[in-house]
Amino acid sequence: xxxxxxxxxxxxxxxxxxxxxxxxxxxxxxxxxxxxxxxxxxxxxxxxxxxxxxxxxxxxxxxxxxxxxxxxxxxxxxxxxxxxxxxxxxxxxxxxxxxxxxxxxxxxxxxxxxxxxxxxxxxxxxxxxxxxxxxxxxxxxxxxxxxxxxxxxxxxxxxxxxxxxxxxxxxxxxxxxxxxxxxxxxxxxxxxxxxxxxxxxxxxxxxxxxxxxxxxxxxxxxxxxxxxxxxxxxxxxxxxxxxxxxxxxxxxxxxxxxxxxxxxxxxxxxxxxxxxxxx
Numbered sequence: 001x002x003x004x005x006x007x008x009x010x011x012x013x014x015x016x017x018x019x020x021x022x023x024x025x026x027x028x029x030x031x032x033x034x035x036x037x038x039x040x041x042x043x044x045x046x047x048x049x050x051x052x053x054x055x056x057x058x059x060x061x062x063x064x065x066x067x068x069x070x071x072x073x074x075x076x077x078x079x080x081x082x083x084x085x086x087x088x089x090x091x092x093x094x095x096x097x098x099x100x101x102x103x104x105x106x107x108x109x110x111x112x113x114x115x116x117x118x119x120x121x122x123x124x125x126x127x128x129x130x131x132x133x134x135x136x137x138x139x140x141x142x143x144x145x146x147x148x149x150x151x152x153x154x155x156x157x158x159x160x161x162x163x164x165x166x167x168x169x170x171x172x173x174x175x176x177x178x179x180x181x182x183x184x185x186x187x188x189x190x191x192x193x194x195x196x197x198x199x200x201x202x203x204x205x206x207x208x209x210x211x212x213x214x215x216x217x218x219x220x221x222x223x224x225x226x227x228x229x230x231x232x233x234x235x236x237x238x239x240x241x242x243x244x245x246x247x248x249x250x251x252x253x254x255x256x257x258x259x260x261x262x263x264x265x266x267x268x269x270x271x272x273x274x275x276x277x278x279x
């Protein structure tokens with residue numbers, strides 16, 4: 001039997017009497033054209049181990065398997081175990097872990113090349129991304145992730161964009177990022193209040209990554225905590241923490257302390273953090 005012989009996603013939801021749990025950030029993506037489009041962004045998948053977080057009824061799971069992947073699905077909600085077991089039984093290419101994905105060590109669970117492909121739950125998506133960006137070492141070769149559109153835009157934003165801030169700087173200090181396509185709210189059941197978007201992240205060569213994301217996070221949090229103020233003001237508290245004078249710190253890094261944080265490049269923020277490293 002092949003996956004094509006299973007009930008459709010819509011039928012699966014009805015058979016198992018599944019309803020989205022808003023407290024878990026659930027919205028079912030039942031359009032197989034969209035799920036296949038997401039899976040194809042991760043090609044080639046033959047022989048690749050894919051971690052999928054929050055598979056729900058298994059629409060994206062089916063698309064990944066049909067495109068050649070071996071899938072580890074991490075699902076917290078036990079209601080989805082039965083439809084996922086059907087996929088596992090038919091395909092032989094799915095393993096399911098029931099539990100909190102924030103507590104699962106994906107690197108230890110999988111072998112060979114690892115990719116992460118997921119329609120992430122809205123309520124924990126950003127935290128999961130930060131965990132994967134700060135993993136030591138970076139164990140994944142590619143991540144194809146769906147977020148709320150605003151979060152996706154924050155990951156890929158450039159200086160002077162309205163969405164540019166801490167998340168963009170952290171992500172782009174580790175990986176090349178791009179927004180692949182948008183997904184309207186009406187593609188989901190039930191439809192969320194906002195549109196979504198799919199982004200692709202591919203790790204930079206190791207020598208190009210900034211090594212201390214914790215420190216970089218501190219600098220960017222201080223800067224963007226008062227994003228409308230000049231750096232000499234917004235960086236004052238963190239400068240004091242590390243025994244620095246904010247204006248002198250900026251000037252030593254070749255950065256005008258009167259600039260506002262949204263005008264600085266990712267590299268300039270890395271330079272600021274690097275100056276603290278070298279103190």
